[in-house]
Amino acid sequence: MTNTIVVTDRLTKRYGERLAVSDVSLTVRSGEVYGFLGPNGAGKTTTLRMLLGLVRPTSGSATVLGHGPGEPGAVARTGALIEGPGFYPYLSGRDNLRVMARYQRVPDRAVESALQRVDLAERGDDAFKSYSLGMKQRLGVASALLGEPDLLVLDEPTNGLDPGGMADMRRLIVDLAGQGQTVMLSSHLLSEVQEICDRVGVIAGGRLLAESTVADLRGGSTLLVRADPVDQALAVAMRVAGDDAVQLLDDGLSLELGEDWAPELARALVGAGVDIREIRPSERSLEDVFFEMTGDAAGPGVGAAAPVEEER
Numbered sequence: 646m647t648n649t650i651v652v653t654d655r656l657t658k659r660y661g662e663r664l665a666v667s668d669v670s671l672t673v674r675s676g677e678v679y680g681f682l683g684p685n686g687a688g689k690t691t692t693l694r695m696l697l698g699l700v701r702p703t704s705g706s707a708t709v710l711g712h713g714p715g716e717p718g719a720v721a722r723t724g725a726l727i728e729g730p731g732f733y734p735y736l737s738g739r740d741n742l743r744v745m746a747r748y749q750r751v752p753d754r755a756v757e758s759a760l761q762r763v764d765l766a767e768r769g770d771d772a773f774k775s776y777s778l779g780m781k782q783r784l785g786v787a788s789a790l791l792g793e794p795d796l797l798v799l800d801e802p803t804n805g806l807d808p809g810g811m812a813d814m815r816r817l818i819v820d821l822a823g824q825g826q827t828v829m830l831s832s833h834l835l836s837e838v839q840e841i842c843d844r845v846g847v848i849a850g851g852r853l854l855a856e857s858t859v860a861d862l863r864g865g866s867t868l869l870v871r872a873d874p875v876d877q878a879l880a881v882a883m884r885v886a887g888d889d890a891v892q893l894l895d896d897g898l899s900l901e902l903g904e905d906w907a908p909e910l911a912r913a914l915v916g917a918g919v920d921i922r923e924i925r926p927s928e929r930s931l932e933d934v935f936f937e938m939t940g941d942a943a944g945p946g947v948g949a950a951a952p953v954e955e956e957r
């Protein structure tokens with residue numbers, strides 16, 4: 646079986662003068678949670694819509710589960726939550742799914758399994774309109790799960806939810822991936838992507854700025870040390886980490902060492918008669934990385950709008 650679920654090659658969408666998505670080449674692998682991260686207006690939804698065959702690319706190409714977007718072979722094995730699906734407010738969650746199951750020609754038993762997977766089985770007979778936003782969103786995911794798809798495409802699945810609803814949705818996504826589903830989700834929340842995604846594609850202004858594991862994007866960790874006297878601490882730190890791996894900061898030292906080195910460093914400092922005030926690991930957050938890449942002072946975490954670039 647192929648390890649690659651989605652591949653795009655220089656996928657581009659132009660709306661008149663507006664370049665919504667520009668030369669995006671990304672890869673989603675089997676079984677992973679792939680986070681498509683970017684601020685509002687970055688081109689996430691447009692890209693996802695192209696992958697689902699809902700929008701025709703201006704140029705470039707994409708393959709979904711080995712097929713062109715929108716081809717029956719791709720559609721049958723893809724579940725999507727891209728715009729709130731139109732549920733009937735007075736029908737129960739269960740009956741809403743039954744209606745959809747009939748449309749999709751999947752058996753009724755798929756409804757029960759989908760309700761269970763999103764933890765709505767007990768409230769399945771309540772009217773849709775009585776659901777919380779989080780439950781409505783989970784029912785949306787259930788509708789995407791009806792055909793037992795191999796790929797789940799979720800556009801901003803936690804958008805608008807309260808913190809509890811967000812946490813439920815994140816848990817659900819991680820569970821689904823644990824059961825072998827490949828999930829591609831879009832988000833403007835760095836913390837969310839950092840928490841639940843295996844790999845991330847960072848998009849801003851329609852362009853893919855980076856694609857990597859979250860860990861690789863954040864880079865190696867460093868150790869921050871505050872100790873007295875600092876010149877003596879500096880000498881010890883250089884001996885342990887190497888001259889080039891130590892930086893003198895205003896209030897201490899920064900060492901390019903993983904946190905596994907902390908005990909050895911502490912022993913060496915104490916052995917040299919240095920007083921340790923603090924040793925702690927420090928990792929760059931995805932947010933720092935994002936700011937470095939985009940120079941966007943507001944960043945996606947606060948929903949900043951990135952300008953859509955015009956073609957040069």
Ligand SMILES: Nc1ncnc2c1ncn2[C@@H]1O[C@H](COP(=O)(O)OP(=O)(O)OP(=O)(O)O)[C@@H](O)[C@H]1O
Nearest residue numbers: 660663665683684685686687688689690691692953
């Ligand atoms: N049908 C359309 N016609 C014209 N412009 C569009 C259309 N759809 C999207 N755009 C523009 O393309 C750009 C990218 O929009 P898109 O919705 O893909 O971004 P996004 O990253 O999903 O952001 P958001 O989270 O705000 O939806 C935006 O500037 C948007 O205004």
